[in-house]
Amino acid sequence: MTDSVHRTRRTAIHRIVVPKEDFTGALVMERTEEFSKTLPVAFKNLRYLVVALTHSSFASEHHSYTSNEKLEFVGDGVVNFIVAKLLFLEFPDAREGDLSKMRAALVKEQGICARALDLGLDKYLLLGKGEDKLRDERKPAILADGFEALVGAMYFDSGMHAAEKFVSIVFHEAIADLHNGAVLVQQTGVAGGEHGRGGC
Numbered sequence: 704m705t706d707s708v709h710r711t712r713r714t715a716i717h718r719i720v721v722p723k724e725d726f727t728g729a730l731v732m733e734r735t736e737e738f739s740k741t742l743p744v745a746f747k748n749l750r751y752l753v754v755a756l757t758h759s760s761f762a763s764e765h766h767s768y769t770s771n772e773k774l775e776f777v778g779d780g781v782v783n784f785i786v787a788k789l790l791f792l793e794f795p796d797a798r799e800g801d802l803s804k805m806r807a808a809l810v811k812e813q814g815i816c817a818r819a820l821d822l823g824l825d826k827y828l829l830l831g832k833g834e835d836k837l838r839d840e841r842k843p844a845i846l847a848d849g850f851e852a853l854v855g856a857m858y859f860d861s862g863m864h865a866a867e868k869f870v871s872i873v874f875h876e877a878i879a880d881l882h883n884g885a886v887l888v889q890q891t892g893v894a895g896g897e898h899g900r901g902g903c
Contacts, residue, residue: 716859720774721750726767731829738827744869746860755856758845760831768829771852778855781863785870786810793878805881809874812847816903818873819846824853843903 727735727750735753739746746752754769762770786809790802797805808814819825825842828849858866 717748720856720859721754721769723767723769727753734827738823741823742869743872744857744861744865746857748860751856751860752853755852756827756849757829758831758849760833761829762831764831771849771856774852774855774859775848776855777858778851778853781858781866782815782851782854782870783810785867786874788867789871789874789878790881794881809877812843813903814877815847815850816843818877819850819853820903821873822850822853824849846903 731753732749735749735756738756739749739752751774755771755774757768757771759770759772762768783806786806787802790797790805790809794802794805825846828845830845854866854870857869
């Protein structure tokens with residue numbers, strides 16, 4: 704791919720992910736920078752991270768912000784692909800059915816919520832007033848969606864290599880636990896530490 708085509712593609716992606724002018728508040732940017740410094744893989748453009756942290760309820764109340772829903776859509780696919788690849792490499796002798804069960808347990812809402820809590824994502828998500836009141840009740844879904852948006856943002860910001868590095872680090876412990884039989888036969892949960900973890 705030529706440099707000009709690559710630049711054109713990145714410009715088009717940026718306009719889709721971050722379509723509005725940058726009116727990000729100083730406090731939001733400060734908090735975003737703070738969160739960015741805690742992540743295992745750095746962002747090049749913090750605007751992508753701002754969008755990843757912006758729940759649709761916050762975007763509805765603050766029209767200069769862009770919802771993270773499209774990033775969540777992409778991130779869902781990216782997380783599933785990378786986790787599948789990691790399991791394929793980690794368990795080379797496992798059957799397809801067993802790999803599918805392990806992946807399902809890791810990427811289900813509860814599992815991804817736990818990874819989000821590991822990152823402290825719950826402290827940085829931007830929620831609208833109405834949604835903020837339901838923060839505890841809807842915490843697993845909000846955090847899981849936010850995590851997927853975060854991975855989608857990293858993919859667009861720095862590419863698949865960075866996204867894979869990020870997911871590999873964040874899921875390392877959970878995948879290691881699978882060697883101890885931490886996954887249930889049914890796709891209903893993860894045994895050994897996931898249940899009740901931080902409210903997920």
